[in-house]
Amino acid sequence: MPREYKAYLSDILDSINKIELCTNNMSFQDFLHNELVQMVW
Numbered sequence: 004m005p006r007e008y009k010a011y012l013s014d015i016l017d018s019i020n021k022i023e024l025c026t027n028n029m030s031f032q033d034f035l036h037n038e039l040v041q042m043v044w
Contacts, residue, residue, distance in 0.1 A: 025043070026034060034040060 025040065029037070029040070
């Protein structure tokens with residue numbers, strides 16, 4: 004049985020929250036120079 008769209012949306016929101024936690028105090032330039040963070044996302 005396929006997943007309902009609400010489950011996909013929940014997964015997307017969870018991922019957004021995790022990304023925000025890990026990049027909250029990071030500038031865009033820092034992000035561009037941090038390969039580890041780029042690989043994870």
